[in-house]
Amino acid sequence: MSLSVSPALSAPPQPERVEIQLGERSYPILIGGGLLEDPASFGVVPAAASALIVSNTTVAPLYAQALRNVLADRFRTVHLLELPDGEVYKNLETLNLIFDALLGHGSDRKTVLFALGGGVVGDMTGFAAASYMRGVPFVQVPTTLLAQVDSSVGGKTAINHPLGKNMIGAFYQPQLVLCDLDTLQTLPPRELSAGLAEVIKYGPIYDMAFFDWIESNIEALVARDPAALAHAVKRSCEIKALVVGQDERETGLRAILNFGHTFGHAIESGLGYGEWLHGEAVGCGMVMAAQLSQQLGGVDAAFVERLTRLIERAGLPIVGPALGAERYLELMRVDKKSEAGEIRFVVIDRPGSAVVRSAPDAMVRDVLAQCCAA
Amino acid sequence: MSLSVSPALSAPPQPERVEIQLGERSYPILIGGGLLEDPASFGVVPAAASALIVSNTTVAPLYAQALRNVLADRFRTVHLLELPDGEVYKNLETLNLIFDALLGHGSDRKTVLFALGGGVVGDMTGFAAASYMRGVPFVQVPTTLLAQVDSSVGGKTAINHPLGKNMIGAFYQPQLVLCDLDTLQTLPPRELSAGLAEVIKYGPIYDMAFFDWIESNIEALVARDPAALAHAVKRSCEIKALVVGQDERETGLRAILNFGHTFGHAIESGLGYGEWLHGEAVGCGMVMAAQLSQQLGGVDAAFVERLTRLIERAGLPIVGPALGAERYLELMRVDKKSEAGEIRFVVIDRPGSAVVRSAPDAMVRDVLAQCCAA
Numbered sequence: 001m002s003l004s005v006s007p008a009l010s011a012p013p014q015p016e017r018v019e020i021q022l023g024e025r026s027y028p029i030l031i032g033g034g035l036l037e038d039p040a041s042f043g044v045v046p047a048a049a050s051a052l053i054v055s056n057t058t059v060a061p062l063y064a065q066a067l068r069n070v071l072a073d074r075f076r077t078v079h080l081l082e083l084p085d086g087e088v089y090k091n092l093e094t095l096n097l098i099f100d101a102l103l104g105h106g107s108d109r110k111t112v113l114f115a116l117g118g119g120v121v122g123d124m125t126g127f128a129a130a131s132y133m134r135g136v137p138f139v140q141v142p143t144t145l146l147a148q149v150d151s152s153v154g155g156k157t158a159i160n161h162p163l164g165k166n167m168i169g170a171f172y173q174p175q176l177v178l179c180d181l182d183t184l185q186t187l188p189p190r191e192l193s194a195g196l197a198e199v200i201k202y203g204p205i206y207d208m209a210f211f212d213w214i215e216s217n218i219e220a221l222v223a224r225d226p227a228a229l230a231h232a233v234k235r236s237c238e239i240k241a242l243v244v245g246q247d248e249r250e251t252g253l254r255a256i257l258n259f260g261h262t263f264g265h266a267i268e269s270g271l272g273y274g275e276w277l278h279g280e281a282v283g284c285g286m287v288m289a290a291q292l293s294q295q296l297g298g299v300d301a302a303f304v305e306r307l308t309r310l311i312e313r314a315g316l317p318i319v320g321p322a323l324g325a326e327r328y329l330e331l332m333r334v335d336k337k338s339e340a341g342e343i344r345f346v347v348i349d350r351p352g353s354a355v356v357r358s359a360p361d362a363m364v365r366d367v368l369a370q371c372c373a374a
Numbered sequence: 375m376s377l378s379v380s381p382a383l384s385a386p387p388q389p390e391r392v393e394i395q396l397g398e399r400s401y402p403i404l405i406g407g408g409l410l411e412d413p414a415s416f417g418v419v420p421a422a423a424s425a426l427i428v429s430n431t432t433v434a435p436l437y438a439q440a441l442r443n444v445l446a447d448r449f450r451t452v453h454l455l456e457l458p459d460g461e462v463y464k465n466l467e468t469l470n471l472i473f474d475a476l477l478g479h480g481s482d483r484k485t486v487l488f489a490l491g492g493g494v495v496g497d498m499t500g501f502a503a504a505s506y507m508r509g510v511p512f513v514q515v516p517t518t519l520l521a522q523v524d525s526s527v528g529g530k531t532a533i534n535h536p537l538g539k540n541m542i543g544a545f546y547q548p549q550l551v552l553c554d555l556d557t558l559q560t561l562p563p564r565e566l567s568a569g570l571a572e573v574i575k576y577g578p579i580y581d582m583a584f585f586d587w588i589e590s591n592i593e594a595l596v597a598r599d600p601a602a603l604a605h606a607v608k609r610s611c612e613i614k615a616l617v618v619g620q621d622e623r624e625t626g627l628r629a630i631l632n633f634g635h636t637f638g639h640a641i642e643s644g645l646g647y648g649e650w651l652h653g654e655a656v657g658c659g660m661v662m663a664a665q666l667s668q669q670l671g672g673v674d675a676a677f678v679e680r681l682t683r684l685i686e687r688a689g690l691p692i693v694g695p696a697l698g699a700e701r702y703l704e705l706m707r708v709d710k711k712s713e714a715g716e717i718r719f720v721v722i723d724r725p726g727s728a729v730v731r732s733a734p735d736a737m738v739r740d741v742l743a744q745c746c747a748a
Binding site for chain 1: 714
């Protein structure tokens with residue numbers, strides 16, 4: 001496996017294309033190198049007088065000018081808004097900065113929003129697009145691995161509330177998702193690992209052949225081999241497209257994409273947003289969810305060990321913070337999957353397949369005792 | 375025409391029913407006396423563990439206990455949240471009080487919200503329902519005439535932004551609209567008149583026979599004759615249902631329901647929200663829009679005079695505040711119907727029919743000069 005980091009040599013010359021099939025809300029995901037600077041990438045974006053690029057103070061200096069340049073041909077005015085960077089800012093107050101900018105610029109209801117950044121920028125910009133004048137078009141330009149393989153795809157948008165993650169939001173689909181693989185080369189190592197958590201996720205819940213492939217290529221992925229990243233992003237998007245196409249609004253199947261997230265959200269919320277990255281919390285949460293799956297009889301100890309090792313090799317934490325079992329349980333009861341106070345977990349019922357179910361509190365306490373720091 | 379105010383004598387014993395036909399998002403509007411206290415009214419509401427009634431400090435003391443009592447049979451817990459009363463509170467900060475309450479009560483995603491109040495409560499509760507956990511069911515229980523004939527029907531939800539009215543929101547349909555006509559008997563006279571503005575609106579844009587009926591019955595309506603109110607609410611809801619059923623997301627036809635609103639929003643925003651009631655601003659805005667329609671050749675002076683007199687007889691202002699023409703124009707450019715800075719007005723192209731179009735600034739200035747206080 002080549003470990004070259006030169007996208008010009010190994011990234012595919014033509015973008016790969018994955019379609020999200022949702023009737024009149026269908027849209028393409030384009031995956032490739034140099035897409036951000038290529039006018040041809042934006043063919044499906046509706047015509048309008050103005051565009052607003054929403055980014056953050058970390059990503060904007062790297063890529064906003066390139067995006068502005070390419071959009072200048074399509075829009076009479078292109079404005080840029082830089083939000084503060086971090087999950088801790090994914091709240092109502094920061095969201096309102098987007099509305100202030102839109103109204104300050106006199107943006108009409110054809111204005112197109114571009115979310116240039118990671119999951120936080122994408123989730124907030126998407127919710128702003130869903131709500132501004134009751135809905136304007138938007139485009140996802142994810143610049144982190146996590147956003148490219150998961151959060152930018154499928155139309156889930158949200159902000160956090162002090163009492164729970166992603167509690168306020170909308171299902172609202174973008175017009176286009178543009179995964180420029182070159183942006184992954186500037187990603188801090190911690191962010192790359194966080195993204196790998198969501199890549200790994202697709203294995204146990206849906207595709208064990210992909211899991212095998214990730215195991216064989218984890219070093220290449222960590223080393224940012226462009227061809228390995230291209231395959232990981234494409235296959236992740238394909239699986240997400242298949243699931244979302246069957247259950248856009250998460251009335252059933254789609255919930256399996258939250259494998260590791262019930263425990264993970266509790267870690268994020270319990271430590272304070274931003275302490276652990278979302279992907280780090282999900283990585284560790286998958287270890288916990290795998291242990292729970294074993295206790296419920298869906299997988300054996302060897303499977304749990306195999307998944308745990310892969311998560312570790314991806315550079316992710318596998319031991320949870322010592323919040324105390326009761327605090328974990330309290331935090332998990334606020335999860336969106338909970339019903340009438342009963343926590344519902346995504347568990348593996350056999351390798352490559354997941355279901356949503358409840359578990360006895362005692363069993364969850366046991367899992368937490370095994371998986372958390374003393 | 376009887377001017378009796380005893381609902382027991384003249385309100386229809388069985389509720390009237392108007393259907394909003396929107397495929398899987400269809401729902402009924404029930405119209406009648408005593409509905410709020412009748413368990414049979416709530417048959418279509420989905421089962422859930424908990425309900426949250428959102429009301430305000432004016433309406434809650436009158437009707438919240440009755441609603442709590444009737445809901446106690448269907449929900450294990452029924453909570454009440456009282457918001458401050460008034461358009462000035464229809465903002466992000468007050469919206470967040472609803473999220474605080476939902477999360478504070480540990481509400482899951484089957485929790486049903488009940489909007490008990492006027493347009494402000496309905497618009498904010500609807501947007502909270504659209505956004506909480508990306509969507510929970512909600513029921514409109516409008517207690518003002520304006521909310522019963524217009525704002526509670528059709529799924530438009532929103533909050534205001536300092537730079538524009540209803541700029542942040544969602545199209546999100548309720549499960550049920552319950553128009554208890556008895557609540558109109560406790561309405562302050564100014565609020566009743568404000569509601570009549572939206573009733574009158576349906577005449578010039580859609581149904582001149584209804585306009586004739588309103589003209590013949592305006593004294594009975596102002597005196598709150600239950601049979602007259604019942605007919606006005608029912609016919610208004612029927613027209614709104616016909617329009618919304620053809621164009622849920624306002625890509626075309628639905629915009630005619632904003633007759634008088636472009637001028638009206640400028641009045642509300644220019645004076646500061648809450649100075650004039652929404653319906654008062656719409657009443658006066660219709661006088662302006664009728665004058666503009668005449669200048670554009672859609673109606674004659676006699677029609678404008680007839681509409682103006684009816685608005686006046688309903689107890690509504692017919693002379694606009696002296697904001698200055700340039701300020702009106704500036705405020706109207708922020709309207710959601712504007713495109714690329716061009717204001718678009720709903721005008722009458724012949725009695726009973728409306729279209730959306732632009733008009734020369736000079737013509738708009740002329741209309742404002744005729745319709746505003748010096």
